Amino acid sequence: MPTVLALCAHPDDAEFRCGGTLTLLARAGWAVHIATLSAGDCGSAELGPNAIAMIRRREAEAAAARLGGTYHCLGGLDLQVYDNDVMRAAAVAVLRTVRPDCVITHYTIDYMPDHEVAGAVTRMATFTASIPNYVVGPSAALPPTPGVPVLYYFGPLGGTDYFGNPVHPHFSVDVTGVQEEKAALLACHASQRDWLRVQHGMDQYIASMQAWDAEAGLHAGVPYAEGFFCHKGHSYPQTPLIQDALAALVR
Numbered sequence: 001m002p003t004v005l006a007l008c009a010h011p012d013d014a015e016f017r018c019g020g021t022l023t024l025l026a027r028a029g030w031a032v033h034i035a036t037l038s039a040g041d042c043g044s045a046e047l048g049p050n051a052i053a054m055i056r057r058r059e060a061e062a063a064a065a066r067l068g069g070t071y072h073c074l075g076g077l078d079l080q081v082y083d084n085d086v087m088r089a090a091a092v093a094v095l096r097t098v099r100p101d102c103v104i105t106h107y108t109i110d111y112m113p114d115h116e117v118a119g120a121v122t123r124m125a126t127f128t129a130s131i132p133n134y135v136v137g138p139s140a141a142l143p144p145t146p147g148v149p150v151l152y153y154f155g156p157l158g159g160t161d162y163f164g165n166p167v168h169p170h171f172s173v174d175v176t177g178v179q180e181e182k183a184a185l186l187a188c189h190a191s192q193r194d195w196l197r198v199q200h201g202m203d204q205y206i207a208s209m210q211a212w213d214a215e216a217g218l219h220a221g222v223p224y225a226e227g228f229f230c231h232k233g234h235s236y237p238q239t240p241l242i243q244d245a246l247a248a249l250v251r
């Protein structure tokens with residue numbers, strides 16, 4: 001069974017940015033895993049960090065379960081995650097546990113620094129997980145992966161970098177047919193709708209996601225889309241796993 005791992009910064013990032021594609025891959029018979037660097041401990045104006053982190057872990061587990069998948073938390077803290085040995089070893093441990101064929105992460109220029117850290121850590125971990133002599137922290141107890149997985153980045157929010165420059169994805173997936181299920185994945189993260197309403201004045205959590213997918217859809221020529229970039233650096237396989245699996249929906 002082909003396996004995809006979405007390795008992101010916070011609970012709900014994967015559902016927001018690539019939840020439609022994960023849904024389509026799950027329906028195509030793929031095993032789906034979602035991992036986050038933190039459990040989202042800053043995501044509340046009322047609850048303390050431990051209390052909200054516990055709630056958000058449960059929400060992330062529920063969303064992953066809707067995909068028939070599994071949620072993993074790397075144990076970092078919101079706004080205190082760095083591309084350091086601790087995070088790298090935790091990410092390699094998840095990769096050695098899940099052993100994915102392909103990995104999806106954040107585009108490395110993003111409005112939120114934690115997202116950029118997640119992209120950098122994921123890039124490093126995908127490069128490293130197959131190296132036998134990398135035996136750091138929790139990765140040491142696990143066998144190296146058979147090779148480097150295919151690496152994708154989902155597009156930045158709004159289709160621009162934080163200077164406002166447009167960033168055009170290498171390909172887009174038409175997620176029009178799974179908008180309802182994507183909304184159901186996001187609805188698992190009930191605490192975040194409350195938080196965003198207080199902190200960012202976003203009272204329409206799911207409507208915002210659909211508006212962003214519609215923006216991506218404009219460029220792909222479909223009602224709703226998710227855009228992706230392929231990592232083309234040395235040693236990374238270029239097999240178009242997602243493009244082939246969802247060929248009829250790729251633009």
Ligand SMILES: [Zn+2]
Nearest residue numbers: 009010013115
């Ligand atoms: Zn996030």
